[in-house]
Amino acid sequence: MTNMGSVDRILRAAIGVALIAFAARVGFPDTGWNWIGWIGVVPIVTAVIGWCPPYALLGINTDPSCRRR
Numbered sequence: 012m013t014n015m016g017s018v019d020r021i022l023r024a025a026i027g028v029a030l031i032a033f034a035a036r037v038g039f040p041d042t043g044w045n046w047i048g049w050i051g052v053v054p055i056v057t058a059v060i061g062w063c064p065p066y067a068l069l070g071i072n073t074d075p076s077c078r079r080r
Contacts, residue, residue: 013061016073020058027055 015023030051033039057063066072 013074013077014066014072015057015061015063016075019073020061023054023058027051027053027058030054 028051030048032048034045034048034051036045039045061074063071
C-alpha cells in the first residue's frame with residue numbers, strides 16, 4: 012500500500028538526485044561536507060516504493076487513490 016501521491020514522489024526523487032549529485036561533486040564544489048549528500052538515497056528509495064514510514068506513523072496520505080472517505 013502506498014501513502015505518497017505522484018507529485019510527492021517526483022519531488023522526493025528530484026531532491027534525492029540533487030543530494031547525490033552534491034555528494035558526488037557533480038556540478039558542486041568540494042566543501043568537505045559533500046558526504047552528507049548520500050542521505051539522498053532515502054528520498055529516492057521512498058519515491059520508488061511509494062511508502063514513507065514517517066507518513067504512516069503520522070497518518071499522512073498524499074495518494075489520492077487511497078484517501079478515506
